Amino acid sequence: MLSLYGTLTSPFVRRVRIVAAELGVAVTLHDVNDAGAQAELRTLSPIWKVPVATLDGQTLFDSHAITEVLLARRGPGPLLPFDPLDPGPRNAIAVADGAADALINVLYLTRDGITAEASSYLRKQQERAAAALGWLADRVVGGRVRIADGERAFAGGPNDLGLVEIALFTALDWMRFRQAYPIDRHPSLVAFLALHEARPSFANTRPVA
Numbered sequence: 341m342l343s344l345y346g347t348l349t350s351p352f353v354r355r356v357r358i359v360a361a362e363l364g365v366a367v368t369l370h371d372v373n374d375a376g377a378q379a380e381l382r383t384l385s386p387i388w389k390v391p392v393a394t395l396d397g398q399t400l401f402d403s404h405a406i407t408e409v410l411l412a413r414r415g416p417g418p419l420l421p422f423d424p425l426d427p428g429p430r431n432a433i434a435v436a437d438g439a440a441d442a443l444i445n446v447l448y449l450t451r452d453g454i455t456a457e458a459s460s461y462l463r464k465q466q467e468r469a470a471a472a473l474g475w476l477a478d479r480v481v482g483g484r485v486r487i488a489d490g491e492r493a494f495a496g497g498p499n500d501l502g503l504v505e506i507a508l509f510t511a512l513d514w515m516r517f518r519q520a521y522p523i524d525r526h527p528s529l530v531a532f533l534a535l536h537e538a539r540p541s542f543a544n545t546r547p548v549a
């Protein structure tokens with residue numbers, strides 16, 4: 341059983357929920373919008389970010405730590421294996437993260453009344469997200485992110501899933517949910533979302549307002 345601190349909207353938390361669902365690991369979600377769960381989160385993790393999880397008596401602070409440990413201990417099940425030392429998948433996940441982090445920053449800065457006209461940092465976040473998504477769009481073929489390094493690009497079928505695809509899907513679907521970025525600019529990313537969105541682990545973890 342995985343005890344998970346998070347929200348129903350975070351793309352990073354959703355990755356963990358998807359990997360757990362694919363591997364048949366039961367999850368107890370503690371919604372940190374609840375004051376009690378938020379207080380517990382802050383005693384568990386000094387960075388106060390979600391996801392945080394406890395698994396096999398150990399506490400893990402970050403979506404990468406949690407999903408990689410899940411995959412190593414309970415997987416790979418139906419997912420593509422993940423080699424943490426293969427630079428291709430690592431880089432692709434870093435780019436998906438970079439886009440998501442940048443647009444999360446834009447969302448929170450905008451909610452605080454900071455405009456793109458007033459803040460060069462905010463504009464840089466928007467430009468970073470566009471650069472990152474353009475890079476990914478150039479590498480998506482059907483349901484996969486094709487990565488030059490290592491053997492991974494050639495493993496599995498055209499719509500198989502690994503941590504790279506799950507990171508990209510959750511980032512893109514969050515952007516769509518928050519209207520944070522015009523994904524329509526990239527037809528390959530729109531097609532990628534459409535190919536995967538009915539998969540039960542994705543459909544059952546859609547962000548809810």
Ligand SMILES: N[C@@H](CCC(=O)N[C@@H](CS)C(=O)NCC(=O)O)C(=O)O
Nearest residue numbers: 350351352388389390391402403404
């Ligand atoms: N690198 C972290 C990023 C996690 C993250 O940014 N989580 C956001 C929610 S989507 C968060 O907790 N933000 C709260 C804050 O910044 O105060 C991971 O992969 O888990």
